[in-house]
Amino acid sequence: MNESTQNPFASNSGYGEAPGFEETLRLIANLPAPQGLEERVQAGLLAQPRKGRILAWPAALKPDSNWMRSAAAAAIVFVVAGGGWGVYSHVRPPQSAGAMAMPAHAAEPGGFASAGAMRTPQALKGPVLAQPAAVKPAASSAKKALRRGKAARAGKTELAATTVK
Amino acid sequence: MEIPNSGVRDEARRHAEEEAVAALVIQYAATLYRVAFSILRNPSDAEDAVQEAFVRVLRHRETLDEVRDNRVWLIRIVWNIALDRKRRAKSRPETDDVAELARVLPSGGLSAEQIASAAQHHASVLACVEQLPAKEREVLMLSAFEELNSVEIASVLGISESSVRSRLFRARNLMAGLLDYARSLR
Secondary structure (H helix, E strand, O other), X not given: OOHHHOOOOOOOOOOOOOOHHHHHHHHHHOOOOXXXXXXXXXXXXXXXXXXXOOOOOOHHHXXXXXXXXXXXXXXXXXXXHHHHHHHHHHOOOOOOOOOOOOOOOOOOOOOOOOOOOOOOOOOOOOOOOOOOOXXXXXXXXXXXXXXXXXXXXXXXXXXXXXXXX | OHHHHHHHHHHHHHHHHHHHHHHHHHHHHHHHHHHHHHHHOOHHHHXXXXXXXXXXXXXXXXXXHHOOOHHHHHHHHHHHHHHHHHHHOOOOOOOOOHHHHHHHXXXXXXXXXXXXXXXXXXXXXXXXXXXXXXXXXXXXHHHOOOOOOHHHHHHHHOOOHHHHHHHHHHHHHHHHHHHHHHHHHO
16 A cells, blocks of 8 residues: 555554544444344345336347447437428528518507508609799890989989899 | 347346345445444444445446445445434434443453443543534544545545545544543533
């Protein structure tokens, strides 16, 4: 035995002489077993009920048989592969980017129905062109010049300009 | 035919396992009894603990091949059973009184007066042991078994070897203090 792993209680382990209390514990630890202990324990073990099974596995289907393991492994592979195929076959290809799907109108439970009415967003108004002012003939502009001259003479230039309009 | 062959094989295997358990009983029953007695301090309780330990072994006999050290494994089983029993029977008075100790502990060549005095001393020591914290008490009690080294004690308790040594150091100091105090009261 390795010196370092010796029982530290032992008197030759370098821990010095055992104190009085250790003597008591050692006495208890070294008590002789009662006579016939082994026989009584053996008898008790024999009296134990055997591990019985009401329904035993048939020998061919025992869980530790090799072909049963293979069959179980094959079943697991089949289930995994079948599940993968099921997922793959139900996946739809993604829609093209140009088309926008209209969200389906789901009927609200317990609420009022929309009677098939669909809300259409209000379109934005386009730019409105301003109407150009109507151009008057040249004769009228000559008459205007004459009137302006008269007004200037009368000292009412500003007032005349407003009245022309 | 398949079914009878496998049935015979099972029966033979079970028989071999029971033989192995029987061999363990012969080899280690006395050791387990002493371990159980050091905790329970009652002969019949200790024997019951040993019985229960071997019943557990019998139930798990399929795992016997995986056990590295049968002795430490069995001591660990009976140690846990005895601790559990002691915890459950906390209310019951222990039989570690003076008369019981005088009857159980060896007293070779001592007079009746000396036997009574020794039993008194043992009783006071055991009363002090009971006052120790559980961790220190367990290490101290297991250390009394000379057939267990510190590695095996650590394995039984599920702690490291250095923990065994430090706990034992604390336990010895505490015990010295408790015994001094008990002596001063007399």
